Each structure stands twice: as C-alpha cells, then as structure tokens.
Amino acid sequence: MIIRIWHGWTTPANADIYEELLLNEVIVGIRDRHIEGFENIQVLRRELAEEVEFVTIMSFDSLDAVRTFAGEDYEACVVPPAARKVLARFDEQSQHYEVRAER
DSSP states (O other), X not given: OEEEEEEEEEOHHHHHHHXXXXXXXXXXXXXXXXXXXXXXEXXXXXXXXXXXXXXXXXXXXXXXXXXXXXXXXXXXXXXXXXXXXXXXXXOSBOEEEEOOOOO
C-alpha cells in the first residue's frame, strides 16, 4: 500500500470554506473518478495561531494507482483552481510512503 500525504494552509477566515469545498467537491470528484486502486482519504485539520493547516492522507494499492490519480509526475500536487483561491499556501509536491507494517 502507498500513502500519499499533502499539506495546505488557509487563513482562519477561509478554513471552513476550504473544508466544505474539500469534503463536498474535491473528495466527491475523486470518488466519482472510480480510480482502480484508490482506497480512501483522510482529512486532518489543525488550528494554529495565525493559520489553519489541513493534511490529506490518501491510500492507494500501488504507485500505478497514484499515477492514475495524479498523472505521470505523481509527486506533483493536485489542487483544483477553486481550492487554490482559498488556500494561503500548500505543498507543491506530495510525499509518498510505502506501508511496511500495520498493527
């Protein structure tokens, strides 16, 4: 299994807007693509002093499945234009990890 991790940050004023967009449009759009090998996505949120951090953790059964999702340059971030408008900053690349143990 491959885990894809990505971080994005918003202003506190945009945090709820981004979260709603992420949950109701972005994730729905990913699900509706019916990507073979896509397992799931988790969304984490952390309130900081001057910004709000979001982390997405996606699970895929292989790097080929990640490439189907993200393209040949599979490390590149996948951030739709509407999300870019409300994010203050974000990782340009996602990190990928092979799951070696799960208990």
